Amino acid sequence: MKFGIILGSTREGRVSPQVGEYIYNIAAKREGHEFEIVDIADYNLPFLGTGEPNPAWNAKIDELDGYIFIVQEYNHGLSAALKNALDSARKEWFNKAAGIVSYGSGSGIRAAEQVRIILSEQYIAHVRTHPAFNLFTDFEEFTTFKPGAHMEAGVNDMLDELILWSEAMATIRK
Numbered sequence: 001m002k003f004g005i006i007l008g009s010t011r012e013g014r015v016s017p018q019v020g021e022y023i024y025n026i027a028a029k030r031e032g033h034e035f036e037i038v039d040i041a042d043y044n045l046p047f048l049g050t051g052e053p054n055p056a057w058n059a060k061i062d063e064l065d066g067y068i069f070i071v072q073e074y075n076h077g078l079s080a081a082l083k084n085a086l087d088s089a090r091k092e093w094f095n096k097a098a099g100i101v102s103y104g105s106g107s108g109i110r111a112a113e114q115v116r117i118i119l120s121e122q123y124i125a126h127v128r129t130h131p132a133f134n135l136f137t138d139f140e141e142f143t144t145f146k147p148g149a150h151m152e153a154g155v156n157d158m159l160d161e162l163i164l165w166s167e168a169m170a171t172i173r174k
């Protein structure tokens with residue numbers, strides 16, 4: 001199975017690459033599966049309907065069997081960049097599975113729950129376990145990601161669920 005770790009923030013100075021790399025380093029220990037960081041910022045996606053769509057985004061979403069969304073919270077919601085990226089593909093998302101990892105000053109819980117609503121509409125099966133990191137306790141100076149070692153167990157639970165459901169969803173895509 002091929003999985004994309006999708007960075008939801010395109011903000012200058014964002015911390016999402018650190019969170020994505022942490023998840024990648026845990027996930028990469030899984031034999032028989034491939035994981036890659038997918039950075040929305042690399043695709044220069046126009047806001048839906050305001051410019052030429054980027055077919056490379058749709059091709060990338062299509063080639064992946066499952067996703068891990070790195071979700072950050074802004075004003076009690078998900079980032080506009082992630083919402084736009086989710087809206088910028090349709091059938092490419094269908095019948096896949098996903099895990100959610102969030103962070104923020106309130107651990108990004110509200111944004112993560114909003115992402116679940118959107119994933120349901122895109123026929124993406126989102127797993128239960130949701131590692132959530134807090135800017136006050138899992139970061140130094142709100143900028144350097146230093147999660148406690150105890151957080152790794154939750155990430156592995158999420159990965160177990162994601163791999164199981166991604167394999168199941170692959171059987172109905174054939």
Ligand SMILES: Cc1cc2nc3c(=O)[nH]c(=O)nc-3n(C[C@H](O)[C@H](O)[C@H](O)COP(=O)(O)O)c2cc1C
Binds near residue numbers: 011017075104
């Ligand atoms: C405009 C703005 C609004 C924010 N609102 C919230 C919020 O409502 N809840 C929360 O938990 N964190 C909030 N934060 C903190 C962000 O989650 C935090 O800055 C995080 O690092 C953003 O992710 P990024 O650095 O990857 O872009 C906000 C940050 C900004 C810049």
